[in-house]
Amino acid sequence: MADLKMRVQSHVLKLLGDQLIGHDRLAVFELVKNSYDADAERVDVTLDLECDEPYISIKDDGCGMSMDDIESKWLEIGTDSKRGLKGKIPSKKFKRLPLGEKGVGRLAIQKLGDSVQLVTRIANAPELEFKIVWDDLIGGGKYLDQGLSISVKRNMVPKVFKTGGGTLLKITDLSRPEWSKREVRDLYRLITSLSNPINKIGSFDVELHLPGREEDIEDLPSAQDMLNAAIWSFDFAVSESGRFSWEYKFKPPAYKGLKHDGDANPADKLELVKVVDEDDDGKPPAIFLDPAMLAGIGPIKGKIYAYHRRTEILKESGSAKLITDWIRSQSGVRVYRDQVRVFNYGEPGDDWLGLNVRRINRPAGKLGTDSLIGYIDLNLAKSPGLKEKTNREGFDENDVYRNFQRVVLSVFDKFERLHGPHRKQIDKAIKGESKIIPVEEAFDALNEIAKKNNLESEIKPVVESLQSQLNSYRTVMLNSGMAGLNLSLAFHEMVHGVDTLTRQLEGNTSKTTLQQTIVHLRKLLDTFKPLLNKERARKTTIRELVARALDMNSGRFKRHDLVLSNHLSDGGVSFPVSGPLNLLMGAINNIIDNAIYWSRYQAQKEDKQGAVLIMTQWDSDKRSGSLAIIDNGPGFELPLDQLGTPFVSNRAEGMGLGLYYSRMVMESIDGSLVLCSADEIRDDFQIPDAYDGAAIIFQFKEEK
CATH class of the missing domain: 3.30.565.10 (Histidine kinase-like ATPase, C-terminal domain)
Incomplete structure (x- = not known):
């Protein structure tokens, strides 16, 4: 040997x-x-x-x-x-x-x-x-x-x-x-x-x-001048104890009456974005940041600057070309440790948070790396779990890094939800009163761009498929007596998605990104597809509908330690309901799901008991009935005129499609969906004081 x-x-x-x-x-x-x-x-x-x-x-x-x-x-x-x-x-x-x-x-x-x-x-x-x-x-x-x-x-x-x-x-x-x-x-x-x-x-x-x-380099602007031109800014800090403090500012240029605005919270809780297989262990997924997630990471602080890239706004903020060129070279989310940069986070082409994919999948109110600049600060002594790779291109992608990534993405999600309403204000100022552009015009423009970029053979079949699907929906609507159903909002969102696809073609975006945008358009159409495949109308009672919906959710209330008060099971008034049961069940389930989430949200945030209340009312004079689902969550935090809009939500990574779907179901049976605070209907429904969150009311008309 x-x-x-x-x-x-x-x-x-x-x-x-x-x-x-x-x-x-x-x-x-x-x-x-x-x-x-x-x-x-x-x-x-x-x-x-x-x-x-x-x-x-x-x-x-x-x-x-x-x-x-x-x-x-x-x-x-x-x-x-x-x-x-x-x-x-x-x-x-x-x-x-x-x-x-x-x-x-x-x-x-x-x-x-x-x-x-x-x-x-x-x-x-x-x-x-x-x-x-x-x-x-x-x-x-x-x-x-x-x-x-x-x-x-x-x-x-x-x-x-x-x-x-x-x-x-x-x-x-x-x-x-x-x-x-x-x-x-x-x-x-x-x-x-x-x-x-x-x-x-x-x-x-x-x-x-x-x-x-x-x-x-003599014509390059200073970083501070360009940062001052940002429309939005978001300062934040996450302490080792998990406390989330933030300050949000909206600083638009003097353009068509736009006004500065802002908000702040020095002691908030950070709502976490979801991860795949998060609740495989059988436990309810956490809504808020657990300080244990910060082990090996320590405190995190930073600032986000975001820009509106429409020429009309950039011109009012300074030199449009100068700002555009600077954003193109500087945009991204950088990471610093003891104020020194960790390479290559934030470099061109780097999207370590996956912001661009999120923007494609949920375009409304989301920000891609090309329209923001982020600075994330870490403490070197308190972040030993984040190990730099030997080639100096980021951290080793271990569990600590994945926690860090999730926490920072959750911060961005909060910022995006705050900035969403103000982005809509800017869009409205640019375009004037919202007008529904014929979707056919958007498709024609898309075909022209595809032809110009020699992509006609790839894009034309997609356009024809989407047009065919839309036309079939219209035909079914007319033949089934649903011509009055308000789908204009869906078609407007469809136009928005087609416009996004057009811009991506003009910018020579990768085929993978184009495919993801097409998937998003199909998802939008699929949202109201069940309305067109609805069952024939059947007669039942509101008590039976609610009982069936609660049977489907019974385990969730116990699992999440929520109190459920169902007045229909305690002698509350019932009334007849007629309509496609599959659609009505889907609509009620969507609202119960929202109530469970937001009552859990507030319970974890304020360490109190979460609760959901179900009540009914019958108006014998108007021959109409109401079903109210009320929670003790934070209430509606978005403007009421934006609630029920596809892909607009104040829930972490929310799609905003639940309310939209439920509203369309009620319109399809000549009913309505009313959104308000619990306080607004407290006297009418005799709601206990403990329920101080959101109230959603299904209003049914008696079948003639």
């Missing part, structure tokens, strides 16, 4: 340097993070491509390195000097915790160039200098244990750091000696995004210098 040793060939250094970092800009980013760890107050990054020997340099005024630091830290690949308990000691001057953990960031230099000169000095100590030519170093031995070495010299008379300390890295023999204007601007964008402009580090400033290329 023989003991054999594993050996590592020296060319692995080259492989790591080239493949560890995604691109040149990220390599510069990694080297600047080292300056942060070195307690630097100022970092000067220079890209000089106009001199005889083009170079990139990073110079800081940090603590510098000793000979021992160079040997045991800088030249030791994979060093643990910043890992574990030892590495988490705060820095001497600014008490910073180190951002680097892997001990391999310096290999990023190879991504930039083949040669590097390093000059460093600790204050009041000799200046140290050495140079590495990577090809020569790697060629010095086949294996890493064969004495790859460098020569370090002492400059008794400092060449660079004549007073104080710091470190200079000068990289030559550049891998890419020519940079386009766009690449220079991308580097500038990244450098200026290193520190969070919302929660800026007062003692860490990074400047980019471009000798001979200054004009490449």
Whole structure:
């Protein structure tokens, strides 16, 4: 039996340097993070491509390195000097915790160039200098244990750091000696995004210098000017105890009577968006954030800016083109830890929260990454569960990360629900009074765009299928005596969806995104499909209908610890009802589902007993009956004229289709659905004071 040793060939250094970092800009980013760890107050990054020997340099005024630091830290690949308990000691001057953990960031230099000169000095100590030519170093031995070495010299008379300390890295023999204007601007964008402009580090400033290329960035606006042009803003903080504080502002330009508005809550609870298989363990899914979810994450705070991208609004906010170009390059949701950016969250094409997919699936009131800028701040010391990937492109996607992702997405969901009514105000100001555009015109426009983009063969069959489905619905409505049913809202939403598809075609959107939009349009049509397949009208009583609906939901009240008071089972008045039982059952079930959710919501939020009340009334003079379903939830928080609109909801990730469907069912039998607060009908129905939430009333007319 023989003991054999594993050996590592020296060319692995080259492989790591080239493949560890995604691109040149990220390599510069990694080297600047080292300056942060070195307690630097100022970092000067220079890209000089106009001199005889083009170079990139990073110079800081940090603590510098000793000979021992160079040997045991800088030249030791994979060093643990910043890992574990030892590495988490705060820095001497600014008490910073180190951002680097892997001990391999310096290999990023190879991504930039083949040669590097390093000059460093600790204050009041000799200046140290050495140079590495990577090809020569790697060629010095086949294996890493064969004495790859460098020569370090002492400059008794400092060449660079004549007073104080710091470190200079000068990289030559550049891998890419020519940079386009766009690449220079991308580097500038990244450098200026290193520190969070919302929660800026007062003692860490990074400047980019471009000798001979200054004009490449001279027309770029300041971040603050562009942030001031945002229509919406949302400040928030989630404490370790789970307390959710926020401030929302709506600041439209002076356009057709639009007015500033806002709201705030210093001690709210964060309503969680759902996740797949959340209640597989048999327990009711949590409505609000449990502080246990923040283990390994710590407190989270941030700010969201959102823009309305219609030209009419952008012109009133400033230069439409300037703002549009800036949003295009800066939009996304960035993550910072101790005010320093975690790459690559928020970069072009990155959608780590899945906002774009949500916007396609639920377009009304949702925001895509192309219309907002978000800054998320974490505390490095309190977020040990979020581990950065070795390639520096985000966190490892473990359970802690998934909790972090869900919490932040829940914050965005809250913001979207607050901003939705104000977005509708802007849309109304732009378009004037809402007019229903003939859906055929929208389809014609879509076909024209498809033809122009050589996508006619792919889009035309979809358009024909949707048109055919709509026409068949119209035919059934006329033949079944439902011509008066108010489906204009559905057709209006259909036009909105077709318009979205048209814009996506104009913007060369991916085929996957187009398919998701088409799926959304089909979902909208499917929402009122049951109305056209309704059973023949049957006679029953409201007592029988409610009993059947409650039988279907009986386990839910017990499971969620809710009190159900059904006055129909306690001698309450019943009355005859005639209509398609499948539709009526579906409508009542939708409203019971809403009542269960919102009573649970308020019970968890205020630590009180959730309750649902069912009452009836019969008006012998008008020969009409009413069924009221009342809860002790928060009541309606959206404007009443928006309730029952498809895809508008104040429920986390709500679709808004339940109320819409129920209203259409009642209209189809010549009844109505009334939405109001419990207080508005308290005297009429003799409602106990404990029920102070929403009331939804089904109004039935006696069959003639």
